[in-house]
Amino acid sequence: MSEPATLPLVSSLLDAALPPSGLAWLDTARRENSQAFAAGGLPDTRVEAWKYTALRALGQRRFAKGDAAAQSRAVDASTLALPGIDGARLVFVNGVFRDDLSALESLPEGLTLQPLSQALQGDPEPLRFALSRHYRGAGDAFARINAANASDGVVLRVAAHAKIAVPVQLVFVGAAAETDLAWHGRNVVILGEGSSLSLVEQHAAASEQAHLATLVSDIELGERASLRHVVLQNAAVGASLIRRSSLRLQAHAQATMHVLELGGALVRHDLQVELAGNGSRLDTRGIFMPRSRQHIDTQLAIRHQALHTVSSSHWRGVANDRARGVFRGAILVAPGADGSDASLSNKNLLLSPGAEIDTKPELEIYADEVKAAHGATVGQLDPHSLFYLQSRGIPQAEARALLTAAFCRAVLDDLPDQPLREHLAALVLAHLPNT
Amino acid sequence: MTSEPTQITAAMGGNAEVVEALGRRYEAGFVTDIETDYLPPGLSEDIVRQLSALKQEPEWMTEWRLEAYRHWLTMPTPDWAKLKLTPIDYQSISYYAAPKQGPKSLADVDPKLLVTYEKLGVPLHERARLAGVAVDAVFDSVSVGTTFRKELAEAGVIFCSMSEAIREHPERVRQYLGSVVPTGDNYFAALNSAVFSDGSFVFIPKGVRCPMELSTYFRINAINTGQFERTLIVCEDDAYVSYLEGCTAPMRDENQLHAAVVELVALEGAQIKYSTVQNWYPGDENGVGGIYNFVTKRGDCRGDDSKISWTQVETGSAITWKYPSVVLRGDRSVGEFYSVALTHHHQQADTGTKMIHIGKGTKSKIVSKGISAGRSSNSYRGLVKVEKGAEGARNYTQCDSLLIGKQCGAHTFPYMEVKNPSAIIEHEATTSKISDDQMFYCRSRGIAEEDAVSMIVDGFCKQVFRELPMEFAVEAKKLLEVSLEGAVG
Numbered sequence: 002m003s004e005p006a007t008l009p010l011v012s013s014l015l016d017a018a019l020p021p022s023g024l025a026w027l028d029t030a031r032r033e034n035s036q037a038f039a040a041g042g043l044p045d046t047r048v049e050a051w052k053y054t055a056l057r058a059l060g061q062r063r064f065a066k067g068d069a070a071a072q073s074r075a076v077d078a079s080t081l082a083l084p085g086i087d088g089a090r091l092v093f094v095n096g097v098f099r100d101d102l103s104a105l106e107s108l109p110e111g112l113t114l115q116p117l118s119q120a121l122q123g124d125p126e127p128l129r130f131a132l133s134r135h136y137r138g139a140g141d142a143f144a145r146i147n148a149a150n151a152s153d154g155v156v157l158r159v160a161a162h163a164k165i166a167v168p169v170q171l172v173f174v175g176a177a178a179e180t181d182l183a184w185h186g187r188n189v190v191i192l193g194e195g196s197s198l199s200l201v202e203q204h205a206a207a208s209e210q211a212h213l214a215t216l217v218s219d220i221e222l223g224e225r226a227s228l229r230h231v232v233l234q235n236a237a238v239g240a241s242l243i244r245r246s247s248l249r250l251q252a253h254a255q256a257t258m259h260v261l262e263l264g265g266a267l268v269r270h271d272l273q274v275e276l277a278g279n280g281s282r283l284d285t286r287g288i289f290m291p292r293s294r295q296h297i298d299t300q301l302a303i304r305h306q307a308l309h310t311v312s313s314s315h316w317r318g319v320a321n322d323r324a325r326g327v328f329r330g331a332i333l334v335a336p337g338a339d340g341s342d343a344s345l346s347n348k349n350l351l352l353s354p355g356a357e358i359d360t361k362p363e364l365e366i367y368a369d370e371v372k373a374a375h376g377a378t379v380g381q382l383d384p385h386s387l388f389y390l391q392s393r394g395i396p397q398a399e400a401r402a403l404l405t406a407a408f409c410r411a412v413l414d415d416l417p418d419q420p421l422r423e424h425l426a427a428l429v430l431a432h433l434p435n436t
Numbered sequence: 437m438t439s440e441p442t443q444i445t446a447a448m449g450g451n452a453e454v455v456e457a458l459g460r461r462y463e464a465g466f467v468t469d470i471e472t473d474y475l476p477p478g479l480s481e482d483i484v485r486q487l488s489a490l491k492q493e494p495e496w497m498t499e500w501r502l503e504a505y506r507h508w509l510t511m512p513t514p515d516w517a518k519l520k521l522t523p524i525d526y527q528s529i530s531y532y533a534a535p536k537q538g539p540k541s542l543a544d545v546d547p548k549l550l551v552t553y554e555k556l557g558v559p560l561h562e563r564a565r566l567a568g569v570a571v572d573a574v575f576d577s578v579s580v581g582t583t584f585r586k587e588l589a590e591a592g593v594i595f596c597s598m599s600e601a602i603r604e605h606p607e608r609v610r611q612y613l614g615s616v617v618p619t620g621d622n623y624f625a626a627l628n629s630a631v632f633s634d635g636s637f638v639f640i641p642k643g644v645r646c647p648m649e650l651s652t653y654f655r656i657n658a659i660n661t662g663q664f665e666r667t668l669i670v671c672e673d674d675a676y677v678s679y680l681e682g683c684t685a686p687m688r689d690e691n692q693l694h695a696a697v698v699e700l701v702a703l704e705g706a707q708i709k710y711s712t713v714q715n716w717y718p719g720d721e722n723g724v725g726g727i728y729n730f731v732t733k734r735g736d737c738r739g740d741d742s743k744i745s746w747t748q749v750e751t752g753s754a755i756t757w758k759y760p761s762v763v764l765r766g767d768r769s770v771g772e773f774y775s776v777a778l779t780h781h782h783q784q785a786d787t788g789t790k791m792i793h794i795g796k797g798t799k800s801k802i803v804s805k806g807i808s809a810g811r812s813s814n815s816y817r818g819l820v821k822v823e824k825g826a827e828g829a830r831n832y833t834q835c836d837s838l839l840i841g842k843q844c845g846a847h848t849f850p851y852m853e854v855k856n857p858s859a860i861i862e863h864e865a866t867t868s869k870i871s872d873d874q875m876f877y878c879r880s881r882g883i884a885e886e887d888a889v890s891m892i893v894d895g896f897c898k899q900v901f902r903e904l905p906m907e908f909a910v911e912a913k914k915l916l917e918v919s920l921e922g923a924v925g
Contacts (some may be wrong), residue, residue, distance in 0.1 A: 351857035354824070364848040366867045369839040373867040377852060380860040
C-alpha cells in the first residue's frame with residue numbers, strides 16, 4: 002500500500018477519464034470516486050475484507066479501457082440461451098450494450114428495461130441517488146473505480162403491483178479483443194410496491210480472454226415486492242470478475258437468490274443485503290466450485306434492521322486441484338430488530354491436496370429477541386457413502402462425482418423454475434472432474 | 437544524565453569499562469529504589485535496563501528484554517478488536533512497583549466487595565488477603581508455601597517465581613522463554629517481554645505426574661506480581677500437570693492494564709491442563725474503572741501425542757482481550773478450549789482461541805459459551821487452521837451465546853482455513869435469549885426469577901464447568917450467580 006498509484010493496474014484503470022456526461026452531479030461523483038481510487042489504491046490482505054483474496058498478481062496487470070469495437074465482436078446468441086428463459090433480454094458485450102443480441106421489444110406491462118447509457122440520456126434524475134454514491138470503506142477500491150468509469154449497465158424498473166412472471170435475462174459477455182480489457186457495469190433495479198420480478202443474471206464467455214470486469218448493482222425492493230434472482234456465473238477461465246450487489250428490502254418484501262459460481266480466474270462477489278422493513282425476508286442459496294487455479298470469494302453480509310425479519314442462507318463450496326474457495330457469511334442484527342430469525346450454513350468439500358477453503362461465518366447480535374445460528378464445515382465425501390455406491394458396481398470416480406453433485410444440488414432444490422434448475426444441476430455435474 | 441545515551445550505546449558495543457560504570461550506577465539506583473520501591477513512570481531503554489538490574493537478571497535476559505522493547509516501538513497499536521477503549525498512555529505507567537499500600541483493615545474495604553465474599557463463602561482470612569489488606573499473623577502463607585515446596589521438590593517439580601527461575605534455572609528458562617510466544621509476536625506480548633515483572637515457572641521432568649494441582653493462589657510470591665505477568669510451563673515427555681490460575685473471588689486491584697503472557701510447552705506424550713478463573717475488577721455499573729486484561733496465552737504441543745487443554749471462566753475485567761491458543765505440532769496431539777465468558781454492565785470481552793493444526797492426526801475441540809447482560813458486549817473470535825501436512829486433522833467447534841437484556845451484544849467471528857483435504861472441520865454457533873417458555877416453566881414451579889435465570893445459565897455452561905477442577909467448578913457456579921445479579925427484572 003506504500004505507493005498505490007504506481008501499481009500498473011491502478012494507473013491503467015485511471016488512464017483517460019470518461020468524457021463529460023452533460024450531468025454535473027454525475028461528473029462530480031465520477032471525479033471524486035476516481036480520486037478516491039487513486040489515493041487509496043488496491044486493498045492488501047491486511048484489510049479484513051480482503052484477507053483471503055490477494056490482489057498482488059492482478060495489481061501487476063494492465064488493461065485497455067473499454068472496447069471501442071464492442072458492437073462488432075462476434076458472439077453467438079444461441080450460446081446465451083437458457084432453457085425456459087425467453088422473455089426480455091439485455092446483453093452487454095465487453096461492457097457495451099448490444100441491441101442486436103438483446104430482446105427489448107414487447108416488454109410486459111409495468112416493466113421498464115433499458116441500458117444505462119440510454120437511461121442517462123432520457124431522464125437521469127431517478128438514477129441520481131444511486132450514481133452519486135461515494136465509497137468510503139477501506140476495501141471499496143473496485144466500487145470506486147466502477148463509480149468513476151461505469152458508463153453502461155442495466156436500468157430496470159417494475160411498476161407498483163406489476164407481476165413480471167417471465168424471467169428477465171441480463172447477460173454480460175466477455176468477447177475476444179486485441180488486448181485484455183477492463184470494463185465496468187452499473188445496474189440499478191427497482192421493484193415498486195407489491196410488484197414481483199424474476200431475474201436471471203448471466204456471466205458468459207465468448208472467448209477465453211482474461212478481461213477484468215467490475216459490476217455494481219443496486220437492487221431496491223418496495224413494500225411487499227418480491228424478487229427471484231438467479232445468478233449463473235460462467236465467465237472465461239482467465240477472467241477477473243469483481244461484483245458488488247446491494248439489496249435493500251422494505252417492509253414485507255421478499256428476495257430469493259440462487260447463485261452458481263463456476264468460471265473466472267479471480268472472482269469476488271460482495272453481496273450486501275439490508276432487511277430494512279419489518280417482516281422482510283431473504284433466502285440465499287449458492288454454490289461455488291473453483292478448480293484448477295481459480296479463486297472464488299463470496300462475501301455475504303446481511304443486516305437485520307427491522308422487526309421480524311428473516312434470513313436463511315445455504316452455501317456450498319467444492320474446491321479442487323489447486324483452487325481456493327473463500328466464503329464469509331456475516332449476519333448482523335441491529336439494536337431493536339426484535340423477532341429476527343437468521344440462519345446460515347456453509348458446507349465445503351475439499352477434493353484435492355492443493356486446494357484450500359477459507360470460511361468465516363459471523364454473527365453480530367445487538368438485540369435479544371432473536372434466533373440466530375450458523376454452521377460451517379469443511380470436509381470430504383463420506384467414505385461410507387462412497388463404499389456403498391462402489392459396492393453396487395459404480396466406479397469410484399463416478400461415485401465421487403455423484404456424491405459431490407448431490408452435495409451441491411441440495412441448495413438448488415427450492416428453485417421453483419424446473420428447466421432452469423435442471424440446467425444448473427447439469428452445469429454443476431459437468432464442472433466436476435472425472436465425468 | 438545527558439551522557440547516558442552514549443554510555444548505553446557503548447555498553448551495547450561491549451565496552452567493559454562502561455559496562456562496569458553502568459553497573460555501579462545501577463547498584464546505587466538499586467539501593468534507592470529499594471527504599472522507594474518503584475521506578476518512575478515512563479518507558480524507555482533505560483527503564484528496561486533498570487528493571488532488569490533491579491531484578492538482578494543476567495545480561496542475556498536484559499538483552500532479551502531490550503530486543504522486545506525495540507520491537508515494540510516499531511509496532512502499531514492493534515485496533516481490530518471490537519472494543520471501545522480509551523487509548524493507553526504507556527508513558528504514565530510505572531513499570532516496577534512493589535506491593536501497593538492496601539486498605540489498613542477490612543473496615544476500609546468497599547462494603548460491596550465484602551458482601552460478595554460473603555456470598556461466595558470465602559473464608560475470613562482470605563477475604564482480607566483478596567481485598568489487599570496486609571495480612572501477617574492471620575494467614576501463614578509462608579508455611580503453606582514451604583510444605584508444598586517440599587513435596588514438589590521430592591517429585592522433581594520446579595515451581596517458583598519467574599525471577600527466581602531466571603536466577604536459579606537460567607538454562608531452562610533461556611531454552612523455553614519466548615519459544616512459544618516470541619518477543620515480537622504482538623503488541624502486548626512485546627510490551628510484556630520488555631517489562632514483565634514476575635510470574636510463575638513450572639517445570640515437570642520426564643515421566644512425572646505432578647502430585648498436586650498447582651495454583652498461583654497458593655504461592656506466596658505470586659501476590660502482586662503486577663500487571664505484566666509472565667508464566668512458563670514446561671512438561672517433559674509423558675509428564676502431566678494441572679495448573680490453576682486466579683481465584684473466584686473478585687480481586688481488588690488498582691492497576692489499569694494487565695498484559696500477561698503465558699507459554700506452555702508439552703513434549704512427547706505430555707499433558708498440560710490450564711484452568712483460569714478471571715475475576716478482576718470489572719468497573720462499576722456505569723462502566724467507570726475496571727481492568728484492561730490483554731493477555732497472550734499459547735500452548736505448543738511440540739511432541740507427538742501431547743495434549744494441552746485450556747479452560748477459562750471469564751467474568752471480570754472491564755475489557756478482556758485474549759485468545760488462548762494451541763499449536764498442534766506433534767502428530768496426534770490434542771488441543772482443547774473450554775470457555776465461559778460472562779459480561780455485564782459495560783464490560784467488553786473479545787475472547788476465543790486459535791487451533792493451528794500442523795501435525796498428522798491432530799485433534800482440537802472448542803466449546804465457548806458467552807453470556808451477555810446489561811450493556812455489555814461479548815465476542816467469540818477464533819481461528820482453526822489446518823496446514824497442508826496435517827493429514828486427518830479434526831476439529832469441532834461449538835459457540836453459543838446467551839443474551840440477557842435488550843442492550844447487550846453477542847458476536848461470533850470464527851475463521852476456518854483449511855489446506856488439507858482429509859481434514860474435517862465443523863463449526864456451529866447459536867445465539868438466543870433465555871426463552872420465555874423456560875422462564876415460565878420455572879416460575880410456574882415456584883422458582884424465583886433470579887434463581888431461574890441462574891439455573892438456566894448454569895445449565896448453559898455445564899459443558900465447560902465439567903472441565904474445571906472440582907472446587908473451582910463449585911465456585912464458578914456461584915460466581916456467575918453473583919455476577920448476574922440485577923441482570924433480570
